[in-house]
Amino acid sequence: MRPRDFTAPRASSRPGAAAGGSSAGVRGTGPELFCQLARVVARLAGRQGLRSFTLPYPLAAQLALDRAVLHCLEIGQAPPRSLPELLEWCRHRSAGDPLFQVPRSLITPEATLVHRVGLLPTRTCLELTSWDPGGGEEEEARRMLDDLATRCGHEELYRRCRQFLAHHPVMRQEDRDPRRGWRPAVWSRVKSLYEPLPEYLKVDGLALQCPACDLPALPSSRKAPAPGQLLSGPDTWCEGEHCPHGLPLELVRAPEQVLLLRRPLRAFLTLPRAVEAAALDALREAEMDFEPLPGGLGAYRLTNSHENCVIRVYDRVQPALLAARYASEAAPSTDRTLVVGPERLAGFPGYRSAFISALPDFLSDRTVLTTPSALVNHLSDS
Known part of the structure; x- marks a missing residue:
């Protein structure tokens, strides 16, 4: 039986539907380009990270690049010469930049789509993609939880599985211990929601984890520090983005044995x-x-x-x-x-x-x- 309290139909799954729109309703070439780039950044990072690309570019990325070139020519700016350069713009050019001119009533002017240190989508980027018709990554998180509720069959098991996911975004081998909350009945239902740790989250054969949000972290140097030697701060990145500075980032050894909760659930559940x-x-x-x-x-x-x-x-x-x-x-x-x-x-x-x-x-x-x-x-x- 489907757990009634968790999977009943929702009144609306499209962000902004009740508030009067989605990114499809954004007016102006610059703001529309910003929204289009958010989708491209989220999609590319989900597949391979944002550090290297080879031709031919994915179609959505090529279309965004073409649109950016045309927009720059229209407003008298030098256009990007490649997709990597355009993504570098997404790292340094914010929503309020003359290129985009996104209304501050939608996005705070200083927000960028790619994090300066992490070189990965910012939380603003993921929230903006979830404003699209279809709900983006947030709606994907909901679908994952709905499917989980179906697999669980009753509410108490679903509650335990949901709690496990929220508290275990990074699954190390040592986490499979009953003293850490691991239960075979729970794991058998949630393991499909994990994936291997991607290469772009590894540094020198190790991985880093923020002790505040428990999510992946990276240093700007992309070099693994000695234990306790790297503190969170302006030269580090974690997916939480707003965690306190001065915390020692945790070293995760044997990252090839590490499983990572899928990004929609990390962003909207964890x-x-x-x-x-x-x-x-x-x-x-x-x-x-x-x-x-x-x-x-x-x-x-x-x-x-x-x-x-x-x-x-x-x-x-x-x-x-x-x-x-x-x-x-x-x-x-x-x-x-x-x-x-x-x-x-x-x-x-x-x-x-x-x-x-x-x-x-x-x-x-x-x-x-x-x-x-x-x-x-x-x-x-x-």
């Missing part, structure tokens, strides 16, 4: 796990009962509330894209929704106002953007 755990702990401490909603990506309904109140947990770097995603998922019957993000959001200038400004009118007066530490206080105010 990254928000700390926010989700903290939010649910706060609800339990306040003795507020809740149940999961369909979709698998951090949505819960309060069951002992006098109103139809929903908690949605996200970890996103782009507030307008967050608003579009939330709007596409919001049910008209919901009285109030608390959108819970990381505590660090409070320190991002303009994040809250950008999120609220991007909401459609029908949601603005029944939506609260909060953090785990403030969640219960907001609920008590109702």
Whole structure:
């Protein structure tokens, strides 16, 4: 039997549908090119990384290159001479660059598509691809979790499998230990969601892992450090992008034996796990009962509330894209929704106002953007 709470049909799977559009609705050659390049960067990095290419280029990449050349000629700029040069532009030219001129109401002006140190898609890039019709990588994560729910057959096993995935984005040989939470019944259902660690995440026969987000990391030097000698900072990259500086990156030996959770699940299940755990702990401490909603990506309904109140947990770097995603998922019957993000959001200038400004009118007066530490206080105010 399909677990009812996790796999019921969703009202809308297209990000931005309720908020008034997707990247197909972006106006202007520069912004459209930026969105097209986001798709190309995500696709190329998923296959081979972004460090080397041979002719002929993949069709989507060639079309983006052709479009970039034409756009540059139209605005009087020197065009890129090759795909690698265009991807280098994606590393240094931000959304607000005169080449792209993406409205700040959609993307923060300083955001790039390729990380300066990691040479891999930024979180902005992946969030933007998920704004497309079809939902991009976020929708792919949902499909993976829906399929997992079907394989599990009952909710408790699905819950354990989902928790395992969230907490084990990098699977080393030593992780297959019952004392670390490994269970054969769980592993048999989730192992298809892992893949071998790609070569572009290896340095000198080793791999690196961020101790804060547990996701892959890389140094700018692309040389393996001695244990404890490399600290996270401006010259390192991890998929979390906003993890604290000064943490010693963990060395992962024998990377040929390492399995990596697929990127959509790393970005949209593993990254928000700390926010989700903290939010649910706060609800339990306040003795507020809740149940999961369909979709698998951090949505819960309060069951002992006098109103139809929903908690949605996200970890996103782009507030307008967050608003579009939330709007596409919001049910008209919901009285109030608390959108819970990381505590660090409070320190991002303009994040809250950008999120609220991007909401459609029908949601603005029944939506609260909060953090785990403030969640219960907001609920008590109702």
